[in-house]
Amino acid sequence: MSSRVDRELDLLRNSPFFEGLDPEHIEHFARLARTETFEAGDRIIVQGEPATLFYVLVEGKIELSFRKPGDEVPHNEEAGPEMEGQAPPHIVGHPGYPVGWASIVEPHRYRATAVARERTEMLVLSRDLFEEYTKERPDFGLAFMRRVLWLIGNHLRMTRTRLVATRYGNVPRTVRSLLQQNATALSVTSPLHKIPHYLENRLTLDDARRTLEVLKTDGDEVERELAAQIADLLDDVWQEVKIFQQLQGIYDLVANAPQTMSPEELRSRSCEAFAELFEGTEYIIRGEENLPDEPGHIFIMNHLSNHLDNLLPNDFILTLDTHxxxxxxxxKKYGEAPVRIVRKSDPGEYGHQKFYDRLGYIYVYSGHVDPSDDDPLTSPEQRRRLFLDTARENLRNGKNIVICPEGTSTETENSPLPFKTGAFHLAANIQPEPLLVPIAVANFDKKLTRTRTVAVVHEPIRLSEHLGENIEGRALREFVNGYVYNRFQDYVSEAVRLGAKASGSAGPRLST
Structure with a gap:
């Protein structure tokens, strides 16, 4: 091999991303890789742009920044959201550091902006190289996906370890200032001096909590007082950590459940775990008197996008509004968890598919999801028939179905989006006719610790009372796009008003 290939082979062998891969695979990519040089100030990748190239740092320094939607100037982080306050960029300078992992993960749009801080050389590999080699060598494909999942999880952990510093007004700096103000009274050997360092790393947040708990009871007078003040300051941090851990636990509960456990039991267990999570948050539920006495109906709701705080290491986000x-x-009303109707996952969304399969959800297909070898339903009509038959069977067996007619999600401020008619076709094609029960939700796209979520149940709709017995396509579309959609706009506006509150204010959880 040439000296160039030898150098790139050595770089890849020492890159954390390629660690553990067969030497034959690493040599393959070393031969096909190219290098590119960036001058100081050059942008290597740009957040939101199509991601086609994967980079490995050879030498130099890069600055990674994350921009919140709507921001003019990037904040920081390559993976994960930035919420409140400005945070310093993340500077990387060690050879072998991977950049642009979004090029190999759907939806193939860069999650960050990377800018060269000085003259920087990068090794470049196109997504096509990975995809083509995966087809040629299935053994590589399995090992490669494991490394991709590791990389996603590693970036998530990196983001989470900076949770306090980047999301809570720079708490470590605040704690340091507090300790400095009390320096003359606080012993230089006090464990409190460790707290700012513990808070700078997600892996040591529990150490901070344990230290504070001990000092609140066993410290001297100064330590007890300061420990109590710091602990109060960190309430939101502990709550955020707890919620994230609960979400991880719910995913593991479902994805790793024994095969002998039925979807019905698993749905109930996961719902019970979600109920425990939501009980620790602030919420309002209204209109429960509008719920039908017996199950076996279709519940339609607007669908809100997910806050990136809920992103799990496998790039899966548990939707909060439907749960x-x-x-x-x-x-709580019927003693049984409902069945959701969800989009059939893209081929690359392994975590989503595994989760949904175990819960026995009903699938609808998007146009971009091609049939696979193990999917005999090759025509839209076959898929539509399976959907109707499966949903009909569930309804006739007295199970509730939850569906979001928008077919996608959005922010509370833009909700609801126009409705598709699938849920209404379903109601029109089954006897006895199920009710359509509208539920409007708000604020589930926000941080759970900094908002009041709302769900309002409204008076059920019986299609035959509005359209008669002969429901044809045009009449149904006009009914959905007019009567139903217009009412839902008002429903969501009402939910928003109920959830409105001053930032940072607290209030009781309500169910009326």
Missing amino acids: FVASMILL
Whole structure:
């Protein structure tokens, strides 16, 4: 091999991303890789742009920054959201550091902006190289996906370890200032001096909590007072950590459940776990008197996008609004978790598919999801028929179905989006006719610790009372796009008003 290939082979062998891969695979990419040089100030990748190239740092320094939607200037982080306050960029300078992992993960859009801080050389590999080699060598494909999952998880952990510093007004700096103000009274050997360092790393947040708990009871007078003040300052931090851990636990509960456990039991268990999570948050539920006495109906709701705080290491986000309705309203009313209708996952969304399969959800297909070898439903009509038959069977067996007619999600401020008619076709094609029960939700796209979520149940709709017995396509579309959609706009506006509150204010959880 040439000296160039030898150098790139050595770089890849020492890159954390390629660690553990067969030497034959590493040599393959070393031969195909190219190098590119960036001058100081050059942008290597740009957040939001199509991601086609994967980079490995050879030498130099790069600055990674993350921009919140709507921001003019990037904040920081390559993976994960930035919420409140400005945070310093993340500077990387060690050879072998991977950049642009979004090029190999759907939806193939860069999650950050990377800018060269000085003259920087990068090794470049196109997404096509990975995809083509995966087809040629299935053994590589399996090992490669494991490394991709590791990389995603590593970036998530990196983001989470900076949770306090970047999201809570730079708490470590605040704690340091507090300790400095009390320096003359506080012993130089006090464990409190460790707290700012503990808070700078997600892995040591529990150490900070344990230290503070001990000092609140066993420290001297100064330590007890300061420990109490710091602990109060960190309430939101502990709550954020707890919620994230609960979400991880719920995913593991479902994805790793024994095969002998039925979807019905697993849905109930996951809903019970979600109910425990939501009970620790601030919420409002209204209109429960509008729920039908017996199950076996279709519950339609607007669908809100997910806050990136909920991103799990496998790039899976547990939707909160539908799980709130399922766990806090329907499970409590009927004693059984509902069945959701969800989009058939893209081929690369392994974590999503595994989760949904175990829960026995009903699938609808998007146009971009091609049939696979193990999917005999190759035509839209076959898929539509399977959907109707499966949903009909569930309804006739007395199970509730939850569906979001928008077919996508959005922020509370833009909700609801126009409705598709699938849920209404379903109601029109089954006897006895199920009710359509509207539920409007708000604020589930926000941080759970900094908002009041709302769900309002409204008076059910019986299609035959509005359209008669002969429901044809045009009449149904006009009914959905006019009567139903217009009312839902008002419903969501009402939910927003109920959830409105001053930033940072606290209030009781309400269910009326």
